[in-house]
Amino acid sequence: MWSLINVELYKIFRRPRTYIAFGAVAALIVVIQLGLKIDGNSYAAFLMKDINDTLTVDGKVLNGYLICYILLQLLLVHVPLLVALIAADMISGEANLGTLRLLFSTPYSRTSWMMAKFIAASVYTILLLIWLAFLALFVSMWVFGTDDLFLMKSNYVVLIQQQDVLWRYVGAFVFASFSLLTVTSLGFLMSSMAGNSIGPIVGTMSAIVFFTILSTLNIPLFTIIKPYLFTTHMNNWKEFFDIQVNANNEAIKGSILNIPKIKTSLSVLTLHIVLFVSASIMIIKKKDILS
Amino acid sequence: MSVIKVEHISKHFGNLKAVDDLSFEVQAGQVFGFLGQNGSGKSTTIRMLLSLIHPSSGRIEIFGQSIEKNREAILEQVGAIIERPDLYPYLSAKEHLQLFAKVRKQQISTNAIDETLVKVGLAHRSKDKVQTFSLGMKQRLGIAIALVHNPSLIILDEPTNGLDPQGIADIRQLIKQLAQEEGKTVFVSSHLLSEIEQVAHQILIIHQGKKMVEGVTRELLDPEKRIVQIKTMDDAGALQVIVAGSFSNYLLPRKEGIFLKIPTYEIPLLTESLIKAEVSLLGIETKNSLEDYFLQITSNA
Numbered sequence: 001m002w003s004l005i006n007v008e009l010y011k012i013f014r015r016p017r018t019y020i021a022f023g024a025v026a027a028l029i030v031v032i033q034l035g036l037k038i039d040g041n042s043y044a045a046f047l048m049k050d051i052n053d054t055l056t057v058d059g060k061v062l063n064g065y066l067i068c069y070i071l072l073q074l075l076l077v078h079v080p081l082l083v084a085l086i087a088a089d090m091i092s093g094e095a096n097l098g099t100l101r102l103l104f105s106t107p108y109s110r111t112s113w114m115m116a117k118f119i120a121a122s123v124y125t126i127l128l129l130i131w132l133a134f135l136a137l138f139v140s141m142w143v144f145g146t147d148d149l150f151l152m153k154s155n156y157v158v159l160i161q162q163q164d165v166l167w168r169y170v171g172a173f174v175f176a177s178f179s180l181l182t183v184t185s186l187g188f189l190m191s192s193m194a195g196n197s198i199g200p201i202v203g204t205m206s207a208i209v210f211f212t213i214l215s216t217l218n219i220p221l222f223t224i225i226k227p228y229l230f231t232t233h234m235n236n237w238k239e240f241f242d243i244q245v246n247a248n249n250e251a252i253k254g255s256i257l258n259i260p261k262i263k264t265s266l267s268v269l270t271l272h273i274v275l276f277v278s279a280s281i282m283i284i285k286k287k288d289i290l291s
Numbered sequence: 292m293s294v295i296k297v298e299h300i301s302k303h304f305g306n307l308k309a310v311d312d313l314s315f316e317v318q319a320g321q322v323f324g325f326l327g328q329n330g331s332g333k334s335t336t337i338r339m340l341l342s343l344i345h346p347s348s349g350r351i352e353i354f355g356q357s358i359e360k361n362r363e364a365i366l367e368q369v370g371a372i373i374e375r376p377d378l379y380p381y382l383s384a385k386e387h388l389q390l391f392a393k394v395r396k397q398q399i400s401t402n403a404i405d406e407t408l409v410k411v412g413l414a415h416r417s418k419d420k421v422q423t424f425s426l427g428m429k430q431r432l433g434i435a436i437a438l439v440h441n442p443s444l445i446i447l448d449e450p451t452n453g454l455d456p457q458g459i460a461d462i463r464q465l466i467k468q469l470a471q472e473e474g475k476t477v478f479v480s481s482h483l484l485s486e487i488e489q490v491a492h493q494i495l496i497i498h499q500g501k502k503m504v505e506g507v508t509r510e511l512l513d514p515e516k517r518i519v520q521i522k523t524m525d526d527a528g529a530l531q532v533i534v535a536g537s538f539s540n541y542l543l544p545r546k547e548g549i550f551l552k553i554p555t556y557e558i559p560l561l562t563e564s565l566i567k568a569e570v571s572l573l574g575i576e577t578k579n580s581l582e583d584y585f586l587q588i589t590s591n592a
Contacts, residue, residue: 003393010390014381098377102436105341106394107367289343 004112008120012086021082021128028078029071029135033143036067040144047152055157057150064141065149065165069241071136076176076235079132080183081205087121087187088200091284095291096196104289114281118188125184126177133173151241158243164253172237175262178269179234183208185276186230192280195291230272233265292319293355294444294476295340300349302335302500309335311500313349317478317493322470324491324508325480332500333480334374337448340478341371353444367396370442372450376433380422384413384432387421388439395440404439411435412461426453434462438469445469447479451486459486466490518578519558521549524571536564550578 012018036043044062091114094100103113149165151158160168186207190200211231214222226232239262244255256262295317302310310332317323327333338344340351342362351358353365378387388407392399408414411431421429430453437445447466451459467490469475481487487494488508495505504511523529529549533539538561541551553561558575565572 007390007393011379011382014379014386016381097379098375099379101338101341101343101373102377102391103394104343105366105369105371105373106391107363107365107396108394109363286345288345289338 001112001116004108004116005119005123008090008116009123012120012124017089018086018124021079021085022131024082025075025079025128025132026135028075029132029139032071032074033067033140036062036070037143051152051157060145060147061150062144063147063149063162064137064144065146065162065169066151067140067144068137068169069149069151071140072172072176072237075132075136076179076237079128080180080208080234083125083128083180083183084187084201084204084208086124087184088191088204089197090117090121090188091191091280092194092200093191093197095194095289098291100291101289110284111281114192114277114284118185118277118280121184121188122181125180129173129177129180133169137169149241153242158241159251160241160243161251161253164243167254168240171240175237175240175266178266178273179230179237182230182234182269182272182276185273185280189276189280189283192283192287228268230269233268236262236265239265293317294319294321294353295323295478296352296355297336297340298350298352300336300339300346300351302332302339302344303347308500310339310346310497313497313500313502315495315502315505317476319476320470320474321493322466322477322479322491324487324494325478325497326482326484326487326494327480327497328482331497333482333497334448335500336497337371337373337446337478337480340446341366341369341373343373367440368443369446370437370440370444371446371448372430372433372437373446373448375452376426376429378421378429378432381420383418383420384408384424384428384435385417387432388435391436392439397440399440403441407435407439410438410465412458427455427458430454431458431462434465442475444476444478447477449481450479451481451483459483463490516552517555517558518543518550518552519561520576520578521551521561521565522573522576523549523565524573528568528570529565529572532564532568532570533561536561538564 040062048057048061091100094103104110146162146165148162149158149160151160183204187200187204190203190207191197194200194203208231211229215226215229215232239258240256242257244252244257246252293316295315297313297315300310300313301308313332313336325333325336335344339346340353340358342358354368356365358365379390382390385404385408388404392404405414405417408417411434413428413431413435416424416428421432424432430450434447434450437447450466451462454462463486466477466479470477470490477490479487479491491508493506494508494511496503521529521533526549533542533549533551538551538553538557541553541557543550543552551561562572562575
């Protein structure tokens with residue numbers, strides 16, 4: 001199995017297309033960081049305008065931790081589309097190229113190949129996330145410095161001490177990896193059903209957009225299915241930044257407000273990953289390789 | 292000993308019968324020619340041999356084991372190219388062999404990879420990316436991938452596609468060498484019948500998914516008789532001579548010209564008769580016997 005994973009990783013990282021996503025993430029982050037570096041104070045003032053009358057905030061609001069949070073909010077919606085570029089191409093791309101028959105006539109089962117391909121696509125996804133984390137968190141910390149993390153929620157404010165932030169980002173990135181692996185597995189499933197890459201890539205993106213809309217709409221009919229949609233849970237990395245307070249309304253260091261919600265979301269996402277990958281293996285096992 | 296044993300396999304795609312009740316056996320050390328026109332079911336059969344397509348019915352045994360139950364053990368000893376030589380455009384020839392060497396359970400040395408590249412005539416382009424290769428070079432690389440792990444059974448689907456005459460001759464020589472010097476069993480499909488005729492011990496002709504004929508190549512060819520085409524400026528006059536000279540029994544029903552299947556010793560006699568009758572003779576051309584044989588049986592089917 002290791003040799004198959006090795007082969008799949010080798011192919012992924014020899015393809016120029018692979019680096020588009022890394023380039024796109026870098027370009028987006030650098031542009032946003034540059035914009036905030038040049039005109040960050042106006043942005044911070046805009047954020048604080050509603051609470052300036054009731055709250056005095058000392059220190060550096062626009063620090064590396066807040067920049068990372070802003071970047072994640074923006075990018076974790078769009079990174080799935082970049083992940084789909086590779087994941088949805090893993091099988092259909094080879095079918096289109098005609099190389100799938102070469103792989104499937106080697107002395108390994110189709111299940112082994114599929115697992116190797118999924119693991120390789122997952123490695124790509126995780127590396128993309130690590131790249132994003134490096135640029136969004138560590139470069140932002142370096143460029144903007146660090147301080148307490150001040151977050152404006154819809155009807156309250158969260159203030160997390162700077163020594164209590166970093167582990168939350170670790171948790172958020174681990175959670176995000178589950179979200180993105182769900183997208184990887186969805187792209188993989190789409191890929192197993194097609195003979196060229198365009199359909200699965202567009203299909204994966206469309207499915208994400210479609211289910212995101214369903215997850216967002218507050219219509220009773222959709223409310224019933226919402227808890228079962230992966231898109232409902234994909235953005236719950238933010239839960240790591242909701243903190244418990246004591247009786248005096250003081251933040252409890254090292255706490256998370258809603259741990260069960262995170263656990264539920266991780267379970268739903270994991271279930272989706274297992275379902276999507278199993279379904280794709282079943283499809284490929286029964287498929288006649290005609291390409 | 293049978294290396295391949297196919298029993299009554301069929302494959303249906305909806306209403307289309309791509310392969311219909313096909314049975315045959317390939318003996319060890321043999322070059323087996325699998326002939327058929329495009330769309331006759333050759334590639335579908337080969338894909339079933341490699342377990343890429345599931346047969347609708349029938350049974351396939353390779354090395355005495357069912358391909359369905361012992362797929363992985365069997366494929367370890369098989370090397371194949373299937374139809375077009377589709378490869379990774381962003382990898383070089385050597386990288387392809389290194390990559391496919393990794394997915395074999397046996398250890399394949401760098402020397403073996405280099406020797407395989409020499410064998411197929413690609414050593415000088417080993418570091419070039421496949422996207423710069425001609426179709427013929429890709430075909431050679433496809434064959435190299437099939438050979439790199441030193442398999443006992445080699446399945447080559449249309450291996451001379453896209454090759455120039457020298458390339459075709461090289462592949463023909465390679466097939467002979469694999470069977471005669473290395474004792475490999477080679478299953479080679481083609482629609483270029485002249486290629487198969489020169490290398491195969493046994494041939495099977497498939498048409499519309501069904502077996503048309505199978506047998507030992509030299510027995511099927513009947514070297515005592517040749518198919519000749521008479522090329523003249525006056526076909527009607529030539530036909531009169533043929534009928535008058537009692538050659539009419541040898542006439543073949545062809546629209547494209549005058550064709551006869553005639554004993555070799557009668558060809559000079561026929562030529563003499565045509566010259567004596569002052570038919571404006573352009574030439575008497577001996578046709579490729581196997582190709583003509585193939586066309587004859589498939590057009591009668």
